[in-house]
Amino acid sequence: MEQTFISSIRLNSPVEKDSYLNKLPVVRHLAGMDTLNFSSRVTFLVGENGTGKSTLLEAIAIAYGFNAEGGSRNFNFTTKGTHSELYRHLTIARRAYPKDGYFLRAETFYNAASYIDEVGAAGSYGDRSLHEQSHGESFLSLVQNRFRGNGIYLLDEPEAALSPSRLLVLLAQIHELATQHSQFIIATHSPILMAYPGAEVLELTQAGISSVDYRQTEHYQLTRSFLENPEKMLGYLLEN
Numbered sequence: 001m002e003q004t005f006i007s008s009i010r011l012n013s014p015v016e017k018d019s020y021l022n023k024l025p026v027v028r029h030l031a032g033m034d035t036l037n038f039s040s041r042v043t044f045l046v047g048e049n050g051t052g053k054s055t056l057l058e059a060i061a062i063a064y065g066f067n068a069e070g071g072s073r074n075f076n077f078t079t080k081g082t083h084s085e086l087y088r089h090l091t092i093a094r095r096a097y098p099k100d101g102y103f104l105r106a107e108t109f110y111n112a113a114s115y116i117d118e119v120g121a122a123g124s125y126g127d128r129s130l131h132e133q134s135h136g137e138s139f140l141s142l143v144q145n146r147f148r149g150n151g152i153y154l155l156d157e158p159e160a161a162l163s164p165s166r167l168l169v170l171l172a173q174i175h176e177l178a179t180q181h182s183q184f185i186i187a188t189h190s191p192i193l194m195a196y197p198g199a200e201v202l203e204l205t206q207a208g209i210s211s212v213d214y215r216q217t218e219h220y221q222l223t224r225s226f227l228e229n230p231e232k233m234l235g236y237l238l239e240n
């Protein structure tokens, strides 16, 4: 088993009865299990839209000490306090302390970039304001310039901004950082990313959370069937 910074999480108290969080299968599942273990250097959270991947990742990030809207653990800004209360109910088992860390969310990346400009920290991000780069460029710039290794990196749908070739660059960066003793927990829909060798793929479904081979995921199977025979699938889809 590899040494990870976050080795497991558990629900330490019941979520408020009238909260929407109780309806999320991931929360119900956590309530019914002892711990959810993170034993690989790279863990993917996958599943259908709305299954609670971002909610879980955000709660892990806040409980670990990150700013709810993203950034390093030194970031301290809020533009819209929309995060859930789940973090209050999470206990995180830490096996070691990282030298670096970042919580990256596609949806609040713009606000994090503004904060970096405001505090004059662009030097650590490739010496160019992230706002002067395209979404994908700024995203990769962040990973290439700011992620230093020996760190914990929580990424929410990093593929959102990236072309397929840049996604492969990201995969190589993840590998380099993982071999430098980093841990990644990544919510994703990308069958390319989740193919990272040795990664654990945790699939969130209505039934709860299970560890699967990435080839078993709907993301992989649907993308593969489509690309193998687009005409067939489009025929079914569009015939009416």
Ligand SMILES: Nc1ncnc2c1ncn2[C@@H]1O[C@H](COP(=O)(O)OP(=O)(O)OP(=O)(O)O)[C@@H](O)[C@H]1O
Pocket: 020, 024, 047, 048, 049, 050, 051, 052, 053, 054, 055, 056, 187
């Ligand atoms: N403030 C809220 N009140 C009620 N329901 C909410 C609230 N915030 C989120 N939800 C619901 O929680 C569910 C889980 O949302 P979440 O963003 O975690 O899903 P996800 O798995 O990350 O989805 P996606 O793949 O689309 O990013 C969604 O069905 C969403 O509508």
